Amino acid sequence: MDKLLLEELYYFMVLGRTFEYAAKEHYMQGDISGFLHLDLGQEALSVASMKAFEKGDVFTTYREHVLAIARGIEPKKIMAELFGKETGVSKGRGGSMHLFDPSCFFYGGDAIVGGQLPNAVGCAYARQYQGQEHGVMVIFGDGASNGGAFFESLNIAAAQKLPLVFLCENNRYAIGTRIDRVCVFEKQIHKAQAYMPTIEVDGMDAIAVYKAVQKAQQHVSEGHGPIFVEAMTCRFEGHSMSDSNMYRSTQEMAICKAQDPITKLKVKIDSDVAKDLEDKAQKVIDEAIIFAQNSPEPDIADLKKFTFTEEMNHVIS
């Protein structure tokens, strides 16, 4: 793979991880409230999928900070959103779970597990109708794959040959519930195979994810209908800041952390370059914190602004 691309993947993964540690720290200090779902451990999947699917529309889950950063939304605007500030990417009205930026074709986060799936189907219909070739990608967890909306979305996308990439982030957990307690399959491709072609990939390997998503985008943009990519991954911490991760053993966590995607990629990059990229990422995040701290709160008189649709007609145009 091209050296510059490897360095770009590395930089964004480090940027994402640095962002997440800073967000965690400021949550504990009380600067951030509400829910906060960290992506630590899953950065290869978040970054490589966004870089490979650069031109299409993206719908995702609440675990979305690193996806949004890799998509090109400025970290300072995301941090300000987490702090509930007017300068946030959703003007402080959405918080961590509702990052939204139509200029980056990023339609966010959804607090409803699986809620993004039918929304993405609707967008894929629009893109097919418009003859737009890049297609749509929807990202969701293994837990979401047990809901009714998942099967309905697979079915209608396949029946209508919609240009839709389904990307399942299978970290084997839905909050504290291990997958084998709620699902007969550990791998979700078994469900999808009834409807469409599938690709299985190691979600801890950024290069593998990049290639898999690139292939998937090519499939939808050539008009072959939807495709399902499943990336097996591992989250390094609890489900959210209110989950202390007590249901996973020390041994299970050690196996999980031994697959660290950043360590894996770092060996492929010159060590001086890696250090420069790490320093650059730290600087960007330090500045993001200062920006968020110094930004104004939304005006109470504007509380209802930007929460309903009147100003959003341009989203799918």
Ligand SMILES: Cc1ncc(C[n+]2csc(CCOP(=O)(O)OP(=O)(O)O)c2C)c(N)n1
């Ligand atoms: C419809 C709905 N049911 C339940 C919840 C509560 N809930 C929030 S996250 C979650 C687990 C989802 O797990 P998964 O889809 O695997 O995503 P992950 O958190 O592992 O990334 C649940 C059950 C919710 N937000 N929405």
Ligand SMILES: [Mg+2]
């Ligand atoms: Mg999960």
